[in-house]
Amino acid sequence: MSFTIVQILLLTAYSMYNIYDELQMNSSLSQPVWAGMIAGLIMGDMKTGLVIGAALQLTVLGVGTFGGASKIDANSGTVLATAFSIGTGMKAATAIAAIGVPVAALLTSFDILARFANTYFQHKVDKDIENFNYKGIERHAIMGVLPWCLSRGIPVFLALALGQGVVKTMVTYLNGDLQWLNTGLQTAGATLPAVGFAILLHYLPVKKHFAYLILGFTITALLSTLFTSVQTLGAGLSGASKAFTATFNALPMLAIALIGGALAILEYKKSITKINAATAGPAASSDDEDEDDEIEDANGEVDGDEEE
Amino acid sequence: MKKNKEYELTKQDFKQINKRSMFGFQMGWNYERMQGSGYLYTILPQLRKIYGDGTPELKEAMKTHNQFFNTSNFFNTIVTGIDLAVEGKEGVDSLDTVAGIKTGLMGPFAAIGDSLFAALVPTIMGAIAATMATQGNPTGLFLWLAVNIAIMVFRWKQLHFAYKTGTKLVSEMQGQLNALTDAATLLGVFIVGALIATMINIQVPLVAHMGQVPLVVQTNIDMILPKLVPACVVGLVYWLLGKKGMTSTKVIFIVIIFAVLLSTIGLLGKI
Numbered sequence: 001m002s003f004t005i006v007q008i009l010l011l012t013a014y015s016m017y018n019i020y021d022e023l024q025m026n027s028s029l030s031q032p033v034w035a036g037m038i039a040g041l042i043m044g045d046m047k048t049g050l051v052i053g054a055a056l057q058l059t060v061l062g063v064g065t066f067g068g069a070s071k072i073d074a075n076s077g078t079v080l081a082t083a084f085s086i087g088t089g090m091k092a093a094t095a096i097a098a099i100g101v102p103v104a105a106l107l108t109s110f111d112i113l114a115r116f117a118n119t120y121f122q123h124k125v126d127k128d129i130e131n132f133n134y135k136g137i138e139r140h141a142i143m144g145v146l147p148w149c150l151s152r153g154i155p156v157f158l159a160l161a162l163g164q165g166v167v168k169t170m171v172t173y174l175n176g177d178l179q180w181l182n183t184g185l186q187t188a189g190a191t192l193p194a195v196g197f198a199i200l201l202h203y204l205p206v207k208k209h210f211a212y213l214i215l216g217f218t219i220t221a222l223l224s225t226l227f228t229s230v231q232t233l234g235a236g237l238s239g240a241s242k243a244f245t246a247t248f249n250a251l252p253m254l255a256i257a258l259i260g261g262a263l264a265i266l267e268y269k270k271s272i273t274k275i276n277a278a279t280a281g282p283a284a285s286s287d288d289e290d291e292d293d294e295i296e297d298a299n300g301e302v303d304g305d306e307e308e
Numbered sequence: 309m310k311k312n313k314e315y316e317l318t319k320q321d322f323k324q325i326n327k328r329s330m331f332g333f334q335m336g337w338n339y340e341r342m343q344g345s346g347y348l349y350t351i352l353p354q355l356r357k358i359y360g361d362g363t364p365e366l367k368e369a370m371k372t373h374n375q376f377f378n379t380s381n382f383f384n385t386i387v388t389g390i391d392l393a394v395e396g397k398e399g400v401d402s403l404d405t406v407a408g409i410k411t412g413l414m415g416p417f418a419a420i421g422d423s424l425f426a427a428l429v430p431t432i433m434g435a436i437a438a439t440m441a442t443q444g445n446p447t448g449l450f451l452w453l454a455v456n457i458a459i460m461v462f463r464w465k466q467l468h469f470a471y472k473t474g475t476k477l478v479s480e481m482q483g484q485l486n487a488l489t490d491a492a493t494l495l496g497v498f499i500v501g502a503l504i505a506t507m508i509n510i511q512v513p514l515v516a517h518m519g520q521v522p523l524v525v526q527t528n529i530d531m532i533l534p535k536l537v538p539a540c541v542v543g544l545v546y547w548l549l550g551k552k553g554m555t556s557t558k559v560i561f562i563v564i565i566f567a568v569l570l571s572t573i574g575l576l577g578k579i
Contacts, residue, residue, distance in 0.1 A: 026456060033434070033448070057438040058438045122340055132361070187568070187570070187577055188564045190509045196378075198548075198559075199549065201546055209494045209498075214501065218505075253419035257416040268488065
């Protein structure tokens with residue numbers, strides 16, 4: 001089996017473009033079917049590429065990235081499966097199972113590494129802000145493109161250059177002896193948003209609105225647990241009986257945001273009434289029935305402020 | 309405090325923001341602040357026009373916009389448009405409001421954007437394209453490309469619309485900025501609470517054996533309060549950040565090291 005240098009470079013370049021497109025333009029060129037067709041064209045057999053791409057596309061159907069979670073990298077999996085299938089004459093179905101799916105799963109770790117690496121540039125931006133270094137801010141925000149593209153480019157290049165035997169050994173090793181580091185990093189990736197939230201809380205008037213932090217957290221914690229449980233229950237029931245056809249969705253975040261929005265509107269109205277009462281004073285003659293409330297508010301304001 | 313003169317976005321500004329959003333917004337994506345640096349990058353030239361180069365106001369604004377932010381990259385310019393409408397009019401006084409608006413809007417837009425563009429469209433178009441491709445027919449692929457280009461056009465247009473809405477909002481709320489700030493930051497804090505409960509997906513996978521009886525630790529924690537572990541971690545990090553000499557870089561490394569250690573000994577795991 002052999003790939004030409006040109007083929008290796010083209011496939012590497014495409015896999016690097018893949019992640020860029022997925023993050024930015026989202027033109028669909030970064031989807032497995034396209035990956036199959038383009039890799040197929042590079043290898044000189046578009047049809048095999050399309051078949052492999054279609055198979056992996058259907059595998060990840062409905063798997064979207066939610067809230068920045070790493071998803072299985074079916075694109076790079078497709079590129080390698082197509083390349084090895086056409087290059088070595090491996091059957092398409094074998095290439096999908098032996099290379100496509102394991103590579104796609106393995107590359108999730110590289111995705112996580114890229115997201116870690118970019119934290120470095122985030123802190124560079126912090127420094128640039130202190131120095132009013134505008135060019136630096138722009139450069140360091142954009143330089144994240146390097147970890148992103150290399151996270152796909154390096155493994156794809158190595159896999160093509162080293163060949164199939166090495167790929168298999170590496171997959172086994174990383175899923176065996178280095179399993180602890182793999183899971184450890186995934187756990188760290190899942191934990192790190194906590195830092196972002198904590199920093200954000202230092203910026204928001206959290207002491208003043210602490211009650212709402214508790215409300216937002218508790219309502220969501222309870223409801224999301226409930227929704228997840230119902231989904232699990234539904235999946236179990238539909239597995240047990242074909243007659244059970246109802247489907248349950250996950251907790252819609254919009255609903256939670258609307259509850260928060262309602263509370264915000266109430267707070268807004270409350271403070272507007274306060275402001276009006278304070279500026280206009282009791283002398284202001286409002287012709288609606290709110291008058292009594294306003295006066296009460298004006299009287300009650302002193303106490304309220306002391307409490308705060 | 310000196311009042312900034314009002315700044316209104318020009319056609320050139322819209323183009324610049326859209327370009328930066330389309331081609332660079334998520335490049336800086338990282339675990340700590342996600343799209344934080346990307347958001348700042350997208351609006352940096354406009355911030356410089358609003359506050360003026362080298363002013364303390366500009367520094368404050370840049371810091372505010374370099375904080376945690378994460379939303380759908382299909383809808384981020386809607387938040388940007390509303391943000392710049394408020395900031396252009398009210399200047400540095402509005403930064404608290406803007407921080408609240410950003411935090412309040414990113415959650416719902418992330419949810420709508422992800423379910424529409426990260427799940428629904430790829431599922432439908434992917435199914436069509438894959439079914440055709442199985443027979444070696446690439447037509448479905450080009451159909452998908454066409455749909456996504458149409459979506460890109462909408463992404464390009466929405467900024468202007470959001471900016472107009474934002475401007476209307478600000479002029480109607482004129483003079484009530486304090487009340488608006490209060491409400492917006494309340495919403496922001498509420499949403500952070502919700503995010504803590506949904507976006508930090510960790511648990512205690514430990515199963516202790518008390519004699520013959522297996523004791524699943526996470527189940528017991530859930531009985532006290534679901535998502536207690538994420539809440540504790542955020543509390544801990546919040547406290548750490550408040551300590552003297554502590555930087556966010558140090559905190560990040562502490563979190564990574566502890567997460568890997570705790571995961572290896574089986575005390576902490578990803579859900």
